[in-house]
Amino acid sequence: MAQIEGLRIQNYRTLNDIAMGCIATDLKLRFAKPLTPLTAVIGKNGSGKSSIFDAFGFLADCMDSDLETACNAKGRGGYDKLVTNGRENDPIRITINYRESHNDRPITYEVAIGKDKHGLPIVKSERLRQREKNQRHGLPKSFLNLENGKGMVWVGDDALEGDELQRKAVELSQQKLAIVSLAEQFSENPRIAEFKSFIKAWYLSYFYPDAARQIPQAGIQKHLNLHGDNVGNVVQYLERNHPVIIKRIFDDISKKIPGIGTIKTYKDEITNNLYLLFEDKGFAKPFTQQQMSDGTLKMFCYMLLLQDPEPTPFICIEEPENGLYHKLLETLAFEFKSHATGRKGGSQVFITTHQPYFVDALAPDEVWVLEKNDDGTAMIKRASEYPYVQEMADEGQPLGALWYSDYLDAR
Template identity: 55%
Template sequence: MARLEGIRIRNYRALRDVTLGKLWNLQRVDPLQPLTVVIGKNGTGKSSLFDAFGFLGDCLRVGVEEACDLRERGGFQRIRSQGVENEPIQFELYYREEGKARPMTYELAIDLDLQGRPYVASERLRQRRKGQSHGHPFSFLYLREGRGLVWSGLESYATDATEMVMSGSDDFWLESIQEEPESEWIELTDQRHLGIVTLGSLKAHPRIERFRNFLQGWYLSYFSPNSAREVSKAGPQKHLNESGSNIGNVVQFLEREHRPRIQKILNQIADKIPGIQDIRIHRDEISKNLYLLFYSSSFQEPFTHYQMSDGTLKIFSYLLLLNDPEPPPFLCIEEPENGLYHKVLEVLATEFRSYAESKKGGTQVFITTHQPYFVDALEPVEVWVIEKGEDGFSKITCAKDIPFVQNMVLEGQPLGSLWAADYLDAGSVIHAS
């Protein structure tokens, strides 16, 4: 299963310049873990970080201009970091398809054109050549202003000379490069859509296709209890949507195609939510509406899903995600603790880790939280602490890089308790150094 080993974000809201994990030029740091959790106080940038992942997915799906306006972002000028007027929003993703595969780097820059509309200023995919263990990776896709070169196949890359020209800042670089063997000159007709969307659908570019599929498969949970209470029309659906409004349809699919999985979910719910004995599907033959019926040990008549508590519906939706027969490569959840009893949180964190580390599932899980009980179940290498710097922008540190905290954990102190006691802050880093 593909993994995101590191990401750098620049000029996105509070994220003026933050890096999590490993990059091609930051090789002496640990990659992001199968389970990665970001903690921090209110207003430090957790929501900006979560939204940055969503923004990338939206750029792939609908284009950069529309993505700037979705989810109440308010347009490019609102999401570009304050005080930054002449720099683009930039992303750098360091990703590996499997354990021994050579990692790839994807670089994206989004800026305003002469008409003041967001567009893709540059886009790049690169990878080290076969047998190359160090040094800079070589491009197999490079676009600037919608024009550039793409190298086909699995092992074709730019030459050293072309790579040097493309890496320069000369605005006339297009006039300086020549097409090379196995490369193709391309010019996009729409600079508001990512080049990997178009090129990733062509058989000649399998590397681009695999990366596009990885990014396209990201799942960000915008779960809403009110959406989950909606009464949906009968009909099986494979995957839970981002709001959770099709819970009943996913249960129907699992009941039909993967009965052992749905039984496993029901057993887990019974363990985690006292009093729930059974959950069944009811289809109204007249309206064709679909209902979930929750049977309690205390009452003879069942409750429908729109009568259940926010916490029950949330746990139910997470268990559906963790039992998806075709799981996403990357799962992102913001503040899963909302509406849940605190004693459930350590169990939930353990469930997420088991799922992320599973050889069968293998989905990478990224979570933001401000709940110490959830953090108590985590290891320092899994936790990143986000804070607001003196300049007003976010800065982020992996908890394992705070020696004082690492030593306390080794002595048996839970990580969440250390955070609650204000040990996971800039002062701890300074003290430790």
Template identity: 45%
Template sequence: MPFIEQIIIKNYKLLQNVTLTDLQPINVVLGPNGTGKSTLFDVFGFLAECLQSNVRKALESRGRFHEVRSRNSDGPISFTIKYREADYVNRLNSTPITYHISIDEKNGRPYVSHEYLHWRRGKQYGSPYKFLDIKNGEGMVITGENPEEGDERHSIKMDSPDILAIKSLGQLAEHPRVASLRRFIEGWFLSYFIPDKARQIPESGVAEHLSRTGDNLANVVQYLSEEHPDTFEQVLARVADRIPGLQTINSERTVDGRLVLQFKDGPFRDPFLAKHVSDGTLKMFAYLILLYDPTPPPLLCVEEPENGLHPRLLSILAEEFRAHARGGTEGIGTQVFVSSHSPYFIDALKPEELWIMSRNEKGYSTIIRADKISHIPEFIAEGASLGNLWYEGYFGRGNG
């Protein structure tokens, strides 16, 4: 799966000028409320919505251009993503590709002012070679799997200034690199799991993937138990190992065609319904369902998974996320982004996996990786834990 190495964000709400570089398979964001953690995650959602619909609709759902562009700032909203079409382990054997999009406004209407794709000649070094370059709706694209090797250059003009070029061109077989990026962004998944949503009784029918809120959990259980029983048994074994006494979980069809989740506890003869299960049990089960998806998303964002979970489960959950990000048993890794406020979750991380967010004197977000903060690597080498260092104030303004 593609792997993001760097993200540069400019003029997006609190993220007036933020760069995350040398990203890892798992990246956890820590910081006080109001420092921009949710905004950072919303960048992924915003770009996916721009691709699924258009720039105007994605902005309208967030208050329009003037509410999204960083306050007291000029110039366009822009995002630059450097990625490779290979997983973390094999990334250095692939060519780095950069995607850039700038969004501006004219006469009250947002438009894509610049969009391009380029890669470097050679796997590590060399000058950039643009094979997609669109300014104000007009530009060029070069066809083929290897655009440098004699493929054709075409002039293009977009029908609408608020539609991404990768949306239109990514549907065509002659633009495989563009299509790969389109599929990559379309597959990004943001999890906002809500236990009460998972307790609802949905209509009968299978669902291959968990929804953002988890309201189709029973449908996914039905799908996995019928189509991927070995995977489902793995999930049940992991849950039973994490939640003492929990024996089995099933989805039963009611007479009116709906699905009910039933949990069987070891000491009791009869199973009980999801409405009687703790938030923590439901969340651990749902996250494991998500992580053991037979066709996982290429990028996964999870906000504050620690809510409702017992502290002793948090280091275990962090290890589950890390194993999944590095490929797990199937060798298919999903790059993971997590926000957290829990020292127990943070304790399970390596310094290079932890990002600290704060706000500067102008009110904008800043972000730095923990291993780049003075003395943090030395403290860790001496046996200190990241959670304790956070509580003791060693992360500067990112404490809170």
């Protein structure tokens, strides 16, 4: 399973410069602990949690479109609204350190996005680096290195900077990421193609309950979409192709949400509409998704996502606690953690939250605390790095309670 081991975001909204985990190209971070399979970012309102979530979304959107479109997507408001206030002349920089599988050498992707003379967003620089085979130490070498759209790519599975026979000069449009174009040449650039596929497979949840209440047309769909409005289609697919999995989901939901009995799909033969029917143990007639509570629909969609037979490599969810009963939050955290750390190779899960009950289920290494500096920019720190926190957690003190008691406060 591919996994992000480190992340750095610079000059993106309130995120002037934050780094998480291990980044092989950074002398200060190359020996840091990698990100865990489940990572949670906590912090007060306005601390920048949404900016981290959106930075993932921005990079993913850049894979599907040109930079200007990505800058305006999802209400971002254009490039000028994304740059950190007071640093308009500096580019946005995003660094991802990831490993395609446990046995593969990590790859570091670095991109800088600025503006051209017309004020349009362009790629200033783009670089992919990896260590040589059997090299455990030292800085990795480039296999893609572009400045202002011009530079070199080293073709093949293992070619790196210094291999003159595998070096190829390229010149590409600065309105799009180079890896989008180069990934199409899979035989020449398999590592670039794999990295692009990794990002395009991310699941960034923009779920809201009213979307899940929509009545879709019948027709199977394999995966839950980002808004959750195809939940009935996914259930229909699982009923036909994975009856054991859907029965397990239904049983789990019945145990976790009091009153819920069986759940099944119903197709209206006249309209071709597809309904989810939730049988409540206290009522004779079942309820449709239009009548279910926000919390029930959200919990049901998360269970579908986590039980996907072909899981996405990376799941990012902003504040999953919204609309959920507080006693379900620790259960949900354990579900995410079990999925991320499971032997069958689930997804890496990245969560932002401000709910202590959710954090109670997590370990100090899994939690990062985001706070604001005096100048309004953000700083981030692993919970295990705060004084006494690891020791108290080892003694059985729940982490959410320590956060509530201000042990996770830099000031």
